[in-house]
Amino acid sequence: MDDNVTVINHPLIAHKLTLMRRKNSSTQKFRSLLREVAHLLTYEITRDLELTTETIETPLQEMDAPTLAGKKLCFVSILRAGNGLLEGMVELMPSARVGHIGMFRDPESLQAVEYYCKVPQDIEERRVIVVDPMLATGNSAIAAITHLKKQGAKNMKFLCLLAAPEGVKALREAHPDVPVFTAAIDERLDEHGYIRPGLGDAGDRMYGTK
Numbered sequence: 001m002d003d004n005v006t007v008i009n010h011p012l013i014a015h016k017l018t019l020m021r022r023k024n025s026s027t028q029k030f031r032s033l034l035r036e037v038a039h040l041l042t043y044e045i046t047r048d049l050e051l052t053t054e055t056i057e058t059p060l061q062e063m064d065a066p067t068l069a070g071k072k073l074c075f076v077s078i079l080r081a082g083n084g085l086l087e088g089m090v091e092l093m094p095s096a097r098v099g100h101i102g103m104f105r106d107p108e109s110l111q112a113v114e115y116y117c118k119v120p121q122d123i124e125e126r127r128v129i130v131v132d133p134m135l136a137t138g139n140s141a142i143a144a145i146t147h148l149k150k151q152g153a154k155n156m157k158f159l160c161l162l163a164a165p166e167g168v169k170a171l172r173e174a175h176p177d178v179p180v181f182t183a184a185i186d187e188r189l190d191e192h193g194y195i196r197p198g199l200g201d202a203g204d205r206m207y208g209t210k
């Protein structure tokens, strides 16, 4: 893998991901674990945010204290599963703007079909983090990022929970300027476009559908 693919290695993330993979983990458990993992992933992916200082008063004295430099952020969720990751991210960074792109995967061709898009007007001035828990074929992520570039987005990262090697390769080839962050890269993609061993359908597992 190239330098622009980061597997966020952390014992807590690895442990929680294992709990999520278990087929008997309930919807409630899956959802709360996803929120916790989203916090941890956000902590890592925002490591390079710039800081400035602000003069504040503690109860004891004045000090120049670090604060985020106000570089504007935007999280873009690829519907519907992206919303599961998004929730935890917004909890950690409540002032971030949020965009949504609706994509579904044609079950025959496995190609991404866009049906909805709403993003902040000033997206070109923002650092954008595109989120989808599963990077499988890469088709949805590629289509979403292509669309966001047409809307003006310049500074993007892609964040997922689990990736297939095939999806990472496809996304890197289509958008080499967009670094990819994931909690794990699994063995392979199966013939139905599922990540193996994976965790099943992330949307179904978080919403209790199917």
Ligand code: URA
Pocket (backbone or CB within 6 Å): 081, 134, 136, 193, 194, 195, 196, 198, 199, 200, 201, 202, 203
């Ligand atoms: N989307 C999912 O939710 N799971 C997969 O394994 C692949 C794509």
